[in-house]
Amino acid sequence: MIFEELIQVLLLVGLIITAYLSIRFKDLLACAVSLGAFSFLLSLEFYMLQAPDVAIAEAGIGAGLTTAIFILAIKATHRWEVET
Amino acid sequence: MMSKIVRTQANILYPLILIFGFYIVAHGHLTPGGGFQGGAVIATGVALVAISFGYGKIKKWIKKTNLTAAEAVGLLSFIIAAFTGIGTSFFCNWLANSGLIFGDTVPYGPNPGYLNTAGLLPIMNLAVGIEVLGGLGVVVMYMLSAAKASEVK
Numbered sequence: 001m002i003f004e005e006l007i008q009v010l011l012l013v014g015l016i017i018t019a020y021l022s023i024r025f026k027d028l029l030a031c032a033v034s035l036g037a038f039s040f041l042l043s044l045e046f047y048m049l050q051a052p053d054v055a056i057a058e059a060g061i062g063a064g065l066t067t068a069i070f071i072l073a074i075k076a077t078h079r080w081e082v083e084t
Numbered sequence: 085m086m087s088k089i090v091r092t093q094a095n096i097l098y099p100l101i102l103i104f105g106f107y108i109v110a111h112g113h114l115t116p117g118g119g120f121q122g123g124a125v126i127a128t129g130v131a132l133v134a135i136s137f138g139y140g141k142i143k144k145w146i147k148k149t150n151l152t153a154a155e156a157v158g159l160l161s162f163i164i165a166a167f168t169g170i171g172t173s174f175f176c177n178w179l180a181n182s183g184l185i186f187g188d189t190v191p192y193g194p195n196p197g198y199l200n201t202a203g204l205l206p207i208m209n210l211a212v213g214i215e216v217l218g219g220l221g222v223v224v225m226y227m228l229s230a231a232k233a234s235e236v237k
Contacts, residue, residue: 068224
Protein backbone atom coordinates (compact mmCIF):
# COMPACT_ATOMS: atom_id res chain seq x y z
CA MET A 1 0.00 0.00 0.00
CA ILE A 2 2.80 2.42 0.94
CA PHE A 3 4.61 1.37 -2.25
CA GLU A 4 1.67 2.47 -4.47
CA GLU A 5 1.44 5.83 -2.70
CA LEU A 6 5.19 6.34 -3.15
CA ILE A 7 4.91 5.64 -6.91
CA GLN A 8 1.97 8.05 -7.20
CA VAL A 9 3.87 10.82 -5.41
CA LEU A 10 6.86 10.25 -7.72
CA LEU A 11 4.60 10.36 -10.79
CA LEU A 12 2.94 13.60 -9.69
CA VAL A 13 6.33 15.25 -8.98
CA GLY A 14 7.50 14.14 -12.44
CA LEU A 15 4.32 15.59 -14.01
CA ILE A 16 4.96 18.98 -12.39
CA ILE A 17 8.65 18.95 -13.42
CA THR A 18 7.94 18.06 -17.08
CA ALA A 19 5.12 20.61 -17.31
CA TYR A 20 7.42 23.34 -15.93
CA LEU A 21 10.25 22.35 -18.30
CA SER A 22 7.95 22.39 -21.34
CA ILE A 23 7.12 26.02 -20.53
CA ARG A 24 10.65 27.18 -19.69
CA PHE A 25 12.66 25.68 -22.57
CA LYS A 26 13.69 27.97 -25.44
CA ASP A 27 14.32 24.99 -27.74
CA LEU A 28 10.88 24.08 -29.10
CA LEU A 29 11.93 20.53 -30.00
CA ALA A 30 12.88 19.96 -26.34
CA CYS A 31 9.47 21.39 -25.39
CA ALA A 32 7.72 18.84 -27.65
CA VAL A 33 9.73 15.94 -26.19
CA SER A 34 8.98 17.21 -22.69
CA LEU A 35 5.27 17.28 -23.47
CA GLY A 36 5.59 13.68 -24.72
CA ALA A 37 7.18 12.70 -21.40
CA PHE A 38 4.33 14.53 -19.61
CA SER A 39 1.74 12.47 -21.52
CA PHE A 40 3.62 9.24 -20.79
CA LEU A 41 3.75 9.98 -17.05
CA LEU A 42 0.06 10.93 -17.15
CA SER A 43 -0.81 7.60 -18.77
CA LEU A 44 1.17 5.78 -16.05
CA GLU A 45 -0.78 7.76 -13.45
CA PHE A 46 -4.08 6.72 -15.13
CA TYR A 47 -2.89 3.12 -14.97
CA MET A 48 -2.11 3.47 -11.26
CA LEU A 49 -5.64 4.85 -10.73
CA GLN A 50 -7.13 1.60 -12.20
CA ALA A 51 -8.13 3.07 -15.59
CA PRO A 52 -6.16 1.07 -18.20
CA ASP A 53 -8.62 2.07 -20.95
CA VAL A 54 -7.88 5.78 -20.56
CA ALA A 55 -4.18 4.97 -20.15
CA ILE A 56 -4.00 3.30 -23.58
CA ALA A 57 -5.81 6.23 -25.23
CA GLU A 58 -3.53 8.76 -23.51
CA ALA A 59 -0.36 6.85 -24.48
CA GLY A 60 -1.48 6.49 -28.10
CA ILE A 61 -2.76 9.98 -28.74
CA GLY A 62 -0.93 12.12 -26.17
CA ALA A 63 2.53 10.60 -26.28
CA GLY A 64 2.44 9.38 -29.89
CA LEU A 65 0.36 11.42 -32.29
CA THR A 66 0.54 14.93 -30.81
CA THR A 67 4.34 14.68 -30.39
CA ALA A 68 4.59 13.65 -34.06
CA ILE A 69 2.40 16.56 -35.16
CA PHE A 70 4.41 19.03 -33.00
CA ILE A 71 7.68 17.78 -34.51
CA LEU A 72 6.23 18.17 -38.03
CA ALA A 73 5.13 21.72 -37.24
CA ILE A 74 8.59 22.57 -35.85
CA LYS A 75 10.22 21.17 -39.00
CA ALA A 76 8.04 23.49 -41.11
CA THR A 77 8.76 26.60 -38.96
CA HIS A 78 11.57 27.72 -36.64
CA ARG A 79 13.20 25.54 -34.00
CA TRP A 80 14.16 28.25 -31.50
CA GLU A 81 11.77 30.51 -29.66
CA VAL A 82 12.49 34.16 -30.55
CA GLU A 83 11.64 37.35 -28.70
CA THR A 84 9.18 39.47 -30.61
CA MET B 85 13.86 12.13 -44.02
CA MET B 86 15.67 11.57 -40.75
CA SER B 87 18.97 9.82 -39.96
CA LYS B 88 19.73 6.16 -40.57
CA ILE B 89 19.38 5.26 -36.88
CA VAL B 90 15.81 6.59 -36.78
CA ARG B 91 14.91 4.80 -40.03
CA THR B 92 16.29 1.47 -38.84
CA GLN B 93 14.47 1.51 -35.53
CA ALA B 94 11.28 2.61 -37.28
CA ASN B 95 11.60 -0.40 -39.60
CA ILE B 96 11.90 -2.70 -36.58
CA LEU B 97 9.16 -1.09 -34.47
CA TYR B 98 6.53 -0.58 -37.20
CA PRO B 99 5.23 -4.20 -37.47
CA LEU B 100 5.23 -4.60 -33.67
CA ILE B 101 3.13 -1.44 -33.21
CA LEU B 102 0.72 -2.60 -35.94
CA ILE B 103 0.33 -6.07 -34.37
CA PHE B 104 -0.29 -4.54 -30.92
CA GLY B 105 -2.91 -2.18 -32.37
CA PHE B 106 -4.78 -4.96 -34.15
CA TYR B 107 -4.59 -7.05 -30.96
CA ILE B 108 -6.26 -4.25 -29.00
CA VAL B 109 -8.96 -3.92 -31.68
CA ALA B 110 -9.63 -7.67 -31.94
CA HIS B 111 -9.77 -8.20 -28.15
CA GLY B 112 -11.88 -5.09 -27.59
CA HIS B 113 -14.68 -6.98 -25.85
CA LEU B 114 -12.35 -8.94 -23.55
CA THR B 115 -9.50 -6.68 -22.42
CA PRO B 116 -9.13 -2.93 -21.73
CA GLY B 117 -9.18 -0.86 -24.88
CA GLY B 118 -11.32 -1.14 -27.95
CA GLY B 119 -11.77 0.25 -31.41
CA PHE B 120 -10.72 3.83 -30.66
CA GLN B 121 -7.60 2.93 -28.65
CA GLY B 122 -6.45 0.29 -31.14
CA GLY B 123 -6.98 2.62 -34.08
CA ALA B 124 -4.99 5.34 -32.30
CA VAL B 125 -2.11 2.91 -31.71
CA ILE B 126 -2.11 1.89 -35.41
CA ALA B 127 -2.16 5.56 -36.46
CA THR B 128 0.85 6.11 -34.16
CA GLY B 129 2.72 3.49 -36.20
CA VAL B 130 1.73 5.25 -39.42
CA ALA B 131 2.98 8.56 -37.97
CA LEU B 132 6.29 6.95 -36.93
CA VAL B 133 6.99 5.70 -40.46
CA ALA B 134 5.75 8.94 -42.05
CA ILE B 135 8.03 11.14 -39.95
CA SER B 136 11.15 8.96 -40.20
CA PHE B 137 10.99 8.51 -43.99
CA GLY B 138 9.71 11.91 -45.12
CA TYR B 139 6.84 12.82 -47.42
CA GLY B 140 8.64 12.18 -50.71
CA LYS B 141 8.94 8.44 -50.07
CA ILE B 142 5.86 7.92 -47.96
CA LYS B 143 3.35 9.28 -50.47
CA LYS B 144 3.97 6.28 -52.71
CA TRP B 145 3.28 3.81 -49.88
CA ILE B 146 0.36 5.38 -48.01
CA LYS B 147 -2.18 7.23 -50.14
CA LYS B 148 -4.46 9.85 -48.59
CA THR B 149 -7.42 8.64 -50.69
CA ASN B 150 -7.00 5.14 -49.23
CA LEU B 151 -7.08 6.52 -45.68
CA THR B 152 -10.18 8.60 -46.44
CA ALA B 153 -11.80 5.51 -47.97
CA ALA B 154 -10.96 3.52 -44.81
CA GLU B 155 -12.68 6.21 -42.73
CA ALA B 156 -15.82 6.06 -44.90
CA VAL B 157 -15.88 2.24 -44.95
CA GLY B 158 -15.55 2.06 -41.16
CA LEU B 159 -18.40 4.49 -40.52
CA LEU B 160 -20.63 2.78 -43.11
CA SER B 161 -20.03 -0.72 -41.71
CA PHE B 162 -20.71 0.58 -38.18
CA ILE B 163 -24.08 2.07 -39.12
CA ILE B 164 -25.00 -0.98 -41.24
CA ALA B 165 -24.18 -3.30 -38.33
CA ALA B 166 -26.35 -1.10 -36.11
CA PHE B 167 -29.24 -1.23 -38.60
CA THR B 168 -29.23 -5.05 -38.93
CA GLY B 169 -31.01 -5.32 -35.60
CA ILE B 170 -33.73 -2.85 -36.58
CA GLY B 171 -36.39 -5.61 -36.35
CA THR B 172 -36.23 -5.36 -32.56
CA SER B 173 -34.56 -2.00 -32.01
CA PHE B 174 -31.67 0.13 -33.25
CA PHE B 175 -28.29 -1.33 -32.04
CA CYS B 176 -30.04 -4.60 -31.03
CA ASN B 177 -27.39 -7.28 -30.42
CA TRP B 178 -29.20 -10.09 -32.24
CA LEU B 179 -25.97 -12.01 -32.95
CA ALA B 180 -25.07 -12.75 -29.32
CA ASN B 181 -25.82 -16.33 -28.08
CA SER B 182 -27.14 -17.24 -31.53
CA GLY B 183 -24.53 -19.85 -32.52
CA LEU B 184 -23.42 -17.95 -35.61
CA ILE B 185 -20.10 -16.07 -35.96
CA PHE B 186 -19.16 -14.40 -32.62
CA GLY B 187 -22.27 -16.12 -31.24
CA ASP B 188 -21.05 -18.52 -28.52
CA THR B 189 -22.51 -18.38 -25.04
CA VAL B 190 -20.18 -17.15 -22.30
CA PRO B 191 -19.74 -19.86 -19.62
CA TYR B 192 -20.59 -19.06 -16.02
CA GLY B 193 -17.82 -18.24 -13.57
CA PRO B 194 -14.21 -17.10 -13.98
CA ASN B 195 -12.79 -17.87 -17.42
CA PRO B 196 -9.82 -16.71 -19.51
CA GLY B 197 -12.11 -14.88 -21.97
CA TYR B 198 -13.29 -16.40 -25.23
CA LEU B 199 -12.86 -14.50 -28.49
CA ASN B 200 -15.89 -16.04 -30.24
CA THR B 201 -18.51 -14.35 -28.06
CA ALA B 202 -20.36 -11.03 -27.64
CA GLY B 203 -22.19 -10.87 -31.00
CA LEU B 204 -22.09 -7.53 -32.75
CA LEU B 205 -19.57 -5.89 -30.40
CA PRO B 206 -16.36 -7.26 -32.06
CA ILE B 207 -17.72 -6.29 -35.48
CA MET B 208 -18.45 -2.74 -34.28
CA ASN B 209 -15.00 -2.58 -32.62
CA LEU B 210 -13.43 -3.55 -35.95
CA ALA B 211 -15.46 -0.87 -37.76
CA VAL B 212 -14.46 1.83 -35.25
CA GLY B 213 -10.82 0.70 -35.45
CA ILE B 214 -10.76 1.07 -39.23
CA GLU B 215 -12.47 4.45 -39.01
CA VAL B 216 -10.10 5.88 -36.36
CA LEU B 217 -7.06 4.52 -38.24
CA GLY B 218 -8.20 6.35 -41.38
CA GLY B 219 -9.13 9.57 -39.61
CA LEU B 220 -5.98 10.02 -37.51
CA GLY B 221 -3.77 8.79 -40.34
CA VAL B 222 -5.17 11.36 -42.76
CA VAL B 223 -4.55 14.10 -40.16
CA VAL B 224 -0.86 13.12 -39.99
CA MET B 225 -0.56 12.81 -43.78
CA TYR B 226 -2.06 16.27 -44.42
CA MET B 227 0.21 17.77 -41.74
CA LEU B 228 3.21 16.12 -43.45
CA SER B 229 2.26 17.43 -46.89
CA ALA B 230 1.77 20.96 -45.51
CA ALA B 231 5.19 20.81 -43.77
CA LYS B 232 6.79 19.66 -47.03
CA ALA B 233 5.10 22.47 -48.99
CA SER B 234 6.32 25.17 -46.58
CA GLU B 235 9.82 23.65 -46.54
CA VAL B 236 10.24 24.13 -50.31
CA LYS B 237 9.30 27.81 -50.14
